[in-house]
Every structure is written in structure tokens, then in C-alpha cells.
Amino acid sequence: MSSILWPHSVFFLPWKNKRFEYRVRAAVSNEARHHHLRCLLPVPLLRWQLQQLRQSKLRPDWSHVPQIMDPVYGGDGTGSTPRLSATSGSELPKPRSISVLIHDEANFTHDAFTQMVMQWGQFLDHDITDTPSASNASVCCYDALVTSSEVHSDVTTGGACFPIIIDEGDRYFDTVSTRCMVFYRSDPVTDSSGVRQQYNAATPWIDGSQIYGTSNTMATSLRSGSEGKLLVNTIGGEDFLPEDSPSSDSVCFVREEGEYCFLAGDHRVNVFAGLSAFHTIFVRYHNKICDRLLALNHDWDDETTFQEARRIVVAVLQAITYKEFMRHILGSTVANSYDLIVGDEDYVYDSSVDPTLSNVFSTAAYRFGHSMLSDSLTVNGTVTLTSDLYMRPKYTLNSMAAVLDGLQDEKLFRTDRWYTENLTDRMFETPEAPQTGFDVAARNIQRGRDHGLPPYNAWREHYGLAKKANFSEMDQGTTRYSRLYESVDDIDLYSGGVSENLVSGGKVGELYAIILGEQFRDLKFGDRFWFENTGDASSFSTQQINQLKRASLVRVLCDTVTGIESIRKNPFKDLDDTSNPLTDCSDISDINIERVWS
Numbered sequence: 001m002s003s004i005l006w007p008h009s010v011f012f013l014p015w016k017n018k019r020f021e022y023r024v025r026a027a028v029s030n031e032a033r034h035h036h037l038r039c040l041l042p043v044p045l046l047r048w049q050l051q052q053l054r055q056s057k058l059r060p061d062w063s064h065v066p067q068i069m070d071p072v073y074g075g076d077g078t079g080s081t082p083r084l085s086a087t088s089g090s091e092l093p094k095p096r097s098i099s100v101l102i103h104d105e106a107n108f109t110h111d112a113f114t115q116m117v118m119q120w121g122q123f124l125d126h127d128i129t130d131t132p133s134a135s136n137a138s139v140c141c142y143d144a145l146v147t148s149s150e151v152h153s154d155v156t157t158g159g160a161c162f163p164i165i166i167d168e169g170d171r172y173f174d175t176v177s178t179r180c181m182v183f184y185r186s187d188p189v190t191d192s193s194g195v196r197q198q199y200n201a202a203t204p205w206i207d208g209s210q211i212y213g214t215s216n217t218m219a220t221s222l223r224s225g226s227e228g229k230l231l232v233n234t235i236g237g238e239d240f241l242p243e244d245s246p247s248s249d250s251v252c253f254v255r256e257e258g259e260y261c262f263l264a265g266d267h268r269v270n271v272f273a274g275l276s277a278f279h280t281i282f283v284r285y286h287n288k289i290c291d292r293l294l295a296l297n298h299d300w301d302d303e304t305t306f307q308e309a310r311r312i313v314v315a316v317l318q319a320i321t322y323k324e325f326m327r328h329i330l331g332s333t334v335a336n337s338y339d340l341i342v343g344d345e346d347y348v349y350d351s352s353v354d355p356t357l358s359n360v361f362s363t364a365a366y367r368f369g370h371s372m373l374s375d376s377l378t379v380n381g382t383v384t385l386t387s388d389l390y391m392r393p394k395y396t397l398n399s400m401a402a403v404l405d406g407l408q409d410e411k412l413f414r415t416d417r418w419y420t421e422n423l424t425d426r427m428f429e430t431p432e433a434p435q436t437g438f439d440v441a442a443r444n445i446q447r448g449r450d451h452g453l454p455p456y457n458a459w460r461e462h463y464g465l466a467k468k469a470n471f472s473e474m475d476q477g478t479t480r481y482s483r484l485y486e487s488v489d490d491i492d493l494y495s496g497g498v499s500e501n502l503v504s505g506g507k508v509g510e511l512y513a514i515i516l517g518e519q520f521r522d523l524k525f526g527d528r529f530w531f532e533n534t535g536d537a538s539s540f541s542t543q544q545i546n547q548l549k550r551a552s553l554v555r556v557l558c559d560t561v562t563g564i565e566s567i568r569k570n571p572f573k574d575l576d577d578t579s580n581p582l583t584d585c586s587d588i589s590d591i592n593i594e595r596v597w598s
């Protein structure tokens with residue numbers, strides 16, 4: 001019989017048992033805080049200690065995610081009240097109204113690119129960002145919020161509830177009971193001036209935390225304890241992610257015999273079939289690397305093999321991100337201007353660089369990826385709506401190769417103001433509870449107000465870009481903004497940012513290109529464990545670095561997906577007989593572990 005897993009510790013069904021909410025693990029946060037204190041270890045550190053430290057994912061500054069511009073909150077400005085008002089003092093338009101009017105459905109594509117770009121983007125996101133929500137004690141949605149325009153008492157008192165109210169006559173959420181979307185503010189920390197800030201529960205570096213977890217406890221629970229390998233569940237001779245404990249905070253919809261929620265280093269592993277598939281291939285990849293290392297080094301114990309395989313996998317993640325993904329999202333010109341492309345130049349680690357993620361990066365700019373998500377994937381010849389691919393492990397368990405094929409065959413949706421309704425009406429909706437899903441565009445706008453992000457024009461000015469003088473200067477025909485906002489200076493950053501025309505060869509506009517470029521530069525040059533860094537106790541040898549630079553997503557797919565014989569050379573790009581032909585896996589270059597790891 002079909003069932004839905006609703007672990008109470010994770011999902012609230014706070015209002016008529018209908019809506020749920022992402023919850024985040026306080027336990028991880030506490031453990032990470034603890035590790036932060038423990039990082040005051042005597043120096044010098046041994047190589048294994050360095051590895052342990054990296055394993056524990058210490059943040060350089062746990063206190064809060066830096067705000068590049070000071071937050072702009074309502075009320076007394078300390079953040080108890082989110083940003084609610086326009087410059088004139090009147091109420092800002094409702095995020096759902098902005099979503100419906102500006103981020104309506106239209107399917108433009110980046111013809112040369114595939115959904116693999118979107119999927120790598122989300123997989124990477126879960127390595128570097130995880131902003132916890134505040135826990136909630138009160139009911140967030142009740143009818144009077146909709147029928148009498150009451151305001152939830154939490155909204156002005158710093159409480160968790162900041163519900164998204166939906167106008168009467170909405171195109172989809174059309175009953176009183178569906179016109180309030182539960183939204184919890186991010187878990188606050190207060191800075192030294194008494195102002196509300198937010199924090200990142202993941203470590204910012206590209207260090208595979210979505211695969212290995214953000215704490216030693218988590219990492220241990222994911223390990224098999226033998227040969228350095230990660231736990232897998234072997235079904236019909238194939239390895240899949242292990243099952244999560246029902247008491248944990250991950251969630252998925254289980255409807256078929258044999259379907260179960262996955263356990264991975266990141267609790268969001270189940271949200272999308274393509275994402276679960278990526279988690280699975282990287283666990284398989286780690287275990288394959290263990291086999292290859294052990295074949296050369298018979299005396300290595302579990303710990304040594306695990307740490308070395310993990311180092312290689314993290315290096316592969318970094319190499320793919322900076323050799324392949326970065327130029328696709330920023331275009332070669334912008335990517336080169338921030339020194340983001342992994343190439344022949346020498347890498348120099350800069351200890352003065354703070355790699356902590358900025359608030360504006362995770363709360364707005366890097367969410368550009370939502371706009372690239374398509375409305376469907378073809379899985380085993382069947383066009384499957386994106387809304388059916390949320391939270392359904394069965395696609396990975398039964399058809400992982402087909403899901404990955406779907407990601408390669410489906411064109412990338414263009415980053416622009418248009419969103420598929422699979423994202424704005426039906427994200428995480430279940431057949432059992434229609435009209436109770438997420439509108440992720442509205443949530444991104446509401447999240448920006450929760451964090452007090454200054455509006456779009458203020459950011460343009462901050463980065464030296466010309467402010468939009470009036471609504472007619474907004475890109476993509478978005479004079480529509482004038483129907484909602486009183487002034488162009490009030491436009492929310494998230495919305496304005498995704499509505500910009502794209503930089504040459506990239507998937508973001510000029511404002512987001514700067515925010516992403518700066519952040520990815522800091523993630524690279526502020527990482528002491530960056531795979532190209534030399535001269536440190538934990539560094540790879542030059543020969544090893546040269547091998548690691550040969551890593552590619554296509555090689556990982558060849559090594560981990562059962563039955564692949566030929567594959568397009570660059571899975572991020574469309575099939576092209578001349579520039580991106582189908583190629584035999586045996587012709588795809590590999591890291592020569594055998595030559596340089598013995």
C-alpha cells in the first residue's frame with residue numbers, strides 16, 4: 001500500500017495536516033559549533049590530523065554568514081521584523097503575486113546545454129550551502145490570515161512564522177485553506193550590534209559534504225567500516241544509497257514496494273530524482289576508488305583508504321566544477337576574469353581570503369539555478385513531469401541510468417524570469433494533498449526579505465553597475481514590475497537578478513555574475529585543501545595534481561552507471577556529431593591512479 005513518510009521531527013503538518021516545511025538538523029549545527037571550539041589544536045598538525053580537521057568541516061567563522069551589504073529590515077531595523085516595506089513606507093507586493101506575474105510559465109531553452117548543468121548546480125549547492133530554518137512552536141497558517149488580512153504575530157516579533165499569503169483568485173491556490181503557504185524564517189544568530197543574521201550549517205568549501213556529511217559522527221554513520229568504503233544497499237547486483245532511519249530528518253514519498261528514503265551526507269538528497277542519482281554515482285565512485293587504491297596498497301587499513309579515496313573524490317568535485325561547470329554558468333570571459341578555470345597556471349592559496357559564503361550568494365544569486373529546471377524529463381521513453389520527480393526514490397532505484405539519460409537529453413531551460421509551474425505551483429505537492437506544494441520563486445523572494453537583503457537596485461549600485469532608472473529599463477520586457485511595485489528601487493533582488501539578460505556565454509546576468517564570480521574565486525583561493533595547492537602537509541604531489549586535472553563528469557558516469565558503453569563526450573552539452581559526439585567510454589581519459597598512487 002502506498003504511504004508517505006512524515007517523520008515528525010522533520011516535517012510539520014502544522015495546518016490542517018497539509019503543508020510541510022524543510023527543517024534542518026540542529027544536531028549538526030551544535031556539533032559543528034563544538035568542532036569550531038576544538039579547532040584550537042596545537043600546531044603543527046600531522047597529515048592525518050589535517051585530514052580529520054577537514055573531515056570535521058570546520059568553518060572559519062561560525063558566527064554568521066557575512067552580509068556584503070548591511071541588512072535592511074523593517075521595524076527597528078534589528079531583524080525582528082523582516083523587510084516588509086517599500087521606500088515610501090507602503091507594503092511591498094506579495095511574493096506569490098510577483099511569482100505569478102513576473103515568473104510565469106514560458107519555456108525558453110539554452111539550446112546547446114542539457115539539464116546536467118542544472119543537476120550539477122544543485123549537487124554543488126548542497127555541498128556548500130545549508131541555511132537552517134528556525135524551529136516553530138506556533139501554527140503558521142490559519143484562515144484569518146487570508147480572510148481578514150490579519151498579520152501573524154510572529155512577523156513583527158522575530159518568531160519563526162512568516163507565512164506567504166496568497167491573493168484571492170490565484171491561478172492555482174484557489175481556496176481559503178490553500179492561500180497561506182507555511183514559511184519559517186531562517187534560524188537567527190545575533191551579531192555584536194544586536195542585528196539578526198543567519199548561518200550556514202554546511203562548510204562553504206567544495207569538500208564533498210553532501211557525500212560525506214558535515215561532522216565526524218555523520219561521516220562514520222555513512223561508512224561501511226571496511227576497505228575505506230561507504231555504505232551501500234546492494235539490490236540486484238547494483239549498489240544504491242543506504243536507507244535512512246525513519247526517525248531522521250530526511251523525507252521522501254514512499255509509494256511502492258521496495259521504495260525507501262535515502263541516507264546521504266546531506267539531508268536534501270531525496271528532493272529530486274536527478275539529485276539522488278548524482279549522490280548514488282558519487283558513492284559508487286568513492287568505492288571504486290577504494291578498490292583501485294587497495295589493489296596497489298594491500299596493507300592500507302580502512303581509515304587510510306577512506307581518507308585517501310575521499311581526498312581524490314573531493315579533488316574530482318573541484319576539478320569538474322572549475323574545469324567544466326564554471327565556464328558554462330559564467331561564460332569563459334567572466335570565469336577567466338576571476339581566475340576560475342582550472343588549467344596550467346600555478347595555484348596559489350591565499351590565507352587572507354575568507355571563503356565563507358556570503359548571504360547574498362546563498363539567499364539570492366546562486367538560486368538562479370531554479371530557473372534552469374525543465375518542466376519534464378523523459379525517463380524510459382515516458383515524458384515525466386518534474387513535479388512527479390520530486391521526493392521519489394523509485395526513479396533512482398528502478399531507472400537510474402534512464403534518469404541520467406533524461407538529464408542529458410533534456411535541454412537546459414534558460415535562466416530568465418520565466419519559471420515552469422512545476423516549480424511555482426507544484427513543488428513537493430503530493431496527490432494526497434493537492435495545492436499544498438511550494439512556490440520556490442515566491443519562497444526565494446520571501447527568504448530575501450527574511451534575511452533583510454537590500455533590493456535589486458541597491459546591489460547594482462553597490463557593485464558599480466548602473467541603477468535601473470525606471471521600470472522600462474528592466475530586461476526581458478519586465479515593465480510588468482510597474483504593476484506591482486511603486487518604485488524600481490523596491491524590486492526584490494532575487495526577482496530582478498534572474499530577470500537580467502545573460503552575460504556572454506553564461507547562464508546569469510551581469511549582477512549575479514559578479515556575486516557568483518567573487519564567491520567562487522574565494523572558494524577556490526581561500527581553500528587550503530584545494531587540490532592544486534602544493535607545499536602543504538596535505539597536498540597532492542605534482543604528478544597526482546596533473547592526473548586529477550584529467551577528471552571529468554563523463555568519466556565518473558562511465559565508471560559508475562551500469563550498462564553505459566558510449567556517451568557524449570561532454571554531458572553538459574547537447575549531442576553534436578562534430579563537437580560533442582557519442583564516444584566509447586574506453587576512449588575517455590581517466591586519472592591514472594595506478595601510476596601515481598602506489
Ligand code: HEM
Binds near residue numbers: 363373
Ligand atoms: C529539482 C531541483 C531543485 C529543487 C527541488 C530545489 C528546491 C529548493 C528549495 C525548496 C529551497 C528552499 C527555499 C527556501 O525556503 O528558502 C532551495 C534553496 C536553494 N536552492 Fe534549490 N532546488 C533545486 C535546484 C537548485 C539548483 C539547480 C540550484 C543552483 C544551481 C539551487 C540553488 C539553491 C540555493 C543556493 C538555495 C539556498 C540553500 C540554502 O541556503 O540553504 N537549487 N531549493
